[in-house]
Amino acid sequence: MKYVYFSRTEGPCWGVVKGEDVFTLTKPPFDGVDYDGKSLPLNQCKLLAPCMPTKIICVGKNYADHAREMGSEAPGFPVLFMKGLNTLNRPDGAVHAPDFVERLDYEGELGVVIKRKAKSVKAKDFSDYVLGYTCLNDITARDIQKHDGQWTRGKSMDGFCPIGPWVTDEVDPAVLSLTTRLNGKVVQKGETADLITPVPQLLEFITAAMTLEPGDVVATGTPAGVGPMIPGDVVEVEIEGIGVLKNQVI
Numbered sequence: 001m002k003y004v005y006f007s008r009t010e011g012p013c014w015g016v017v018k019g020e021d022v023f024t025l026t027k028p029p030f031d032g033v034d035y036d037g038k039s040l041p042l043n044q045c046k047l048l049a050p051c052m053p054t055k056i057i058c059v060g061k062n063y064a065d066h067a068r069e070m071g072s073e074a075p076g077f078p079v080l081f082m083k084g085l086n087t088l089n090r091p092d093g094a095v096h097a098p099d100f101v102e103r104l105d106y107e108g109e110l111g112v113v114i115k116r117k118a119k120s121v122k123a124k125d126f127s128d129y130v131l132g133y134t135c136l137n138d139i140t141a142r143d144i145q146k147h148d149g150q151w152t153r154g155k156s157m158d159g160f161c162p163i164g165p166w167v168t169d170e171v172d173p174a175v176l177s178l179t180t181r182l183n184g185k186v187v188q189k190g191e192t193a194d195l196i197t198p199v200p201q202l203l204e205f206i207t208a209a210m211t212l213e214p215g216d217v218v219a220t221g222t223p224a225g226v227g228p229m230i231p232g233d234v235v236e237v238e239i240e241g242i243g244v245l246k247n248q249v250i
């Protein structure tokens, strides 16, 4: 199923996309889908990030080619960091480039949205805990990240995590192609088959340490080709079988 989260006058609502329409739900789909009998055209929905996170857990250097372009080898285990919930941004939300940031980078990534409380999950059982997969842009103030020596400020400025446009369980996370385009030009091209720690093992590693809650997000890392954006640029993260996440820098 393909789930969307969107705003409407009564408040935000979850829905299931079928063709060009959205069939609305009475509650979030984490513990089952309950339709309210209504529908509306998808193109009339103002989409929100399709998640309800208590935390956004990210993995650094999870593709060897990206680790190399950052001047290091892959660390041999997943290096986790977090983005604040203030970073959540809509699928077509504007990304504000603060004027003190000298280098603002895109990082196209596969995002995983968690379905049920997950603690000490075994890799073989990972799919029981996943609502689905989405596109995510781990926007990074690279100069700030390097300057500070740790990543909180550089990774967690307001709006630095666009997610969407929807979350789907209709893909296999092991074999997805990811493409990032900047102003229409391809700048990143990766395959999730090249993830150093793939999704099942990543969920086992994370949930050994912490409980993931329904609606939490895991960002799986970015392939090579990260680079700068300036106001006016349009960045797109496309994942085969999922869709396109498109944001403008302002």
Ligand code: MG
Residues within 6 Å of the ligand: 058, 059, 060, 107, 109, 138, 219, 221, 222
């Ligand atoms: Mg990243």
